[in-house]
Amino acid sequence: MTAKQTRRNFIITSAAVTGGIVASAVLTKHSTNQAAPPISMSERVLGRTEVKLPILGLGGAGQTPLSWHNKEADAIALVEKALNLGIRYFDTAASYGPSEDYLGKVLPPHRAKIFLASKTDQRDRDGAWRELERSLQRLNTDYLDLWQLHHVSFTEELDTIFSSSGAIKAVEEAIQQKIIRFAGITGHHEPEVIAEGLRRYPFHTTLIPVNAADKHHPRPFIPVVLPVAQAQNVGVIAMKVPAYGRLFKPGGLSGMEQALGYTMSQPGVHCCVIAAENVEQLENNVKIARAFQPLTASQLEAIAQRTATIWEDGTFFRAWT
Numbered sequence: 001m002t003a004k005q006t007r008r009n010f011i012i013t014s015a016a017v018t019g020g021i022v023a024s025a026v027l028t029k030h031s032t033n034q035a036a037p038p039i040s041m042s043e044r045v046l047g048r049t050e051v052k053l054p055i056l057g058l059g060g061a062g063q064t065p066l067s068w069h070n071k072e073a074d075a076i077a078l079v080e081k082a083l084n085l086g087i088r089y090f091d092t093a094a095s096y097g098p099s100e101d102y103l104g105k106v107l108p109p110h111r112a113k114i115f116l117a118s119k120t121d122q123r124d125r126d127g128a129w130r131e132l133e134r135s136l137q138r139l140n141t142d143y144l145d146l147w148q149l150h151h152v153s154f155t156e157e158l159d160t161i162f163s164s165s166g167a168i169k170a171v172e173e174a175i176q177q178k179i180i181r182f183a184g185i186t187g188h189h190e191p192e193v194i195a196e197g198l199r200r201y202p203f204h205t206t207l208i209p210v211n212a213a214d215k216h217h218p219r220p221f222i223p224v225v226l227p228v229a230q231a232q233n234v235g236v237i238a239m240k241v242p243a244y245g246r247l248f249k250p251g252g253l254s255g256m257e258q259a260l261g262y263t264m265s266q267p268g269v270h271c272c273v274i275a276a277e278n279v280e281q282l283e284n285n286v287k288i289a290r291a292f293q294p295l296t297a298s299q300l301e302a303i304a305q306r307t308a309t310i311w312e313d314g315t316f317f318r319a320w321t
Contacts, residue, residue: 041086041289044270047235049182049204051145053115055264056289057089057237058082058282059275060099063244066275067097074278075102081279083110085286091207091237091273092139093119093150094131100138108140116141119150119186120167123160128170132179146205147174148184149197153321158197168201188240188317191224198228210238210269212247212262213307213314222266230268238263238272243314252310253303256288262303265295 041054058066058079065071065078079090079102090107092099100118107114116139120131132147149167152158161167174180184205187194194208206229214220229236242248242259253259263272276282295303307314 041286042292046237046270047205047229048233049235051115053089053271054086054289055271055292056087056260056285057091057115057271057273058087059239059273060090060092060103061096062275063277064275065277066092066099066102069098072098072102072105075099076106077279078276078282079103079106081282083114085283087286088113089115089117089271089273091117092135093121093148094135095119095121095150100135104138104140111141115145117146117148117184118144119148120170121150123149123157123167125165125167125169125173128167129173132170132174136179143178144180146182146184147171147180148186148205148207150186151189151320152185152187152193152197153189155193155196158193158200161197162200182235184235184237186239189319189321191219191221194221195225195228198225198232198234202232203234205235205237207237207239207273209240209315209317210236210263210266210272211241211243211314212253212259212303213243213311215304216308216311217315217318226266226268236269238266238269240317241272241274243316246316247307247310247314249310249313251306252314253306256285257291258303258306260285260288261292261295262300264292265300 041056043052043054045052061067065074090103092103107116118135118139120128122128122131136142149161171183175183182204184207185194185197185203186207188209194206198206206225208221208225210222214222226236241263242256247253247259248255260272263269274285276285
């Protein structure tokens with residue numbers, strides 16, 4: 001048995017044992033809350049992954065109990081409601097506090113029907129592998145549908161990632177061992193860095209900010225990253241859709257209808273992930289996603305114009321690295 005086979009067998013065995021215990025408990029506790037109604041959200045194929053997903057996924061960080069300690073009951077209720085509402089894409093990361101643990105308490109019985117994504121912010125092979133193993137154990141699964149290089153912000157990071165001992169080696173090994181299905185790159189700092197990452201490597205997806213304030217920023221993501229992604233049939237997942245609600249401040253957007261409508265009307269965007277503070281907010285987000293219809297060019301321009309005086313607050317995350 002090779003070292004790689006040993007690693008995969010360890011991961012599968014550990015996840016199966018832990019997942020079996022937790023899944024059994026979840027199935028027993030929530031046996032009356034498993035059948036999800038047919039989804040009615042629009043679906044799109046996520047680039048060349050050939051996976052068809054609803055346009056709205058659940059974000060696992062930010063203003064949500066999923067990333068807050070001592071909020072397990074609220075987090076579990078949120079995830080269960082998401083499943084019942086037809087959400088199949090769940091987004092998390094190794095650095096999102098207890099998010100992976102919470103998801104791992106609910107999702108195992110539904111694993112075959114969902115698209116589960118996590119991330120690593122490690123730039124070297126060994127560090128990335130350690131985080132992948134921990135993510136799988138927390139999530140109680142033996143594979144991820146999507147594993148992403150998290151918040152890549154600088155060209156120097158790309159150089160490290162693609163070096164002989166860089167994180168891309170862990171990505172390639174994990175794909176070869178069928179521990180992950182697809183690989184992605186994410187970032188919210190510099191669009192040109194993400195575009196360069198897509199040019200350097202055939203990632204399956206990218207997760208980037210796509211919102212109505214983007215066009216006012218001197219270095220916007222939409223015109224820089226989307227054309228590169230479209231040319232390579234990369235799946236584009238939008239984040240920061242309402243910018244943590246900052247786009248709804250006085251003088252800004254009227255609500256999530258405009259925020260989601262703007263994002264999902266951008267050519268080349270396949271889906272978005274939005275966190276929810278509570279079940280009621282999640283239900284409202286799903287209702288809006290179900291009613292989504294692509295907007296016209298004039299409608300998009302009018303929505304973007306509403307952020308002209310608040311765009312700096314709406315792109316606050318650009319300072320994060």
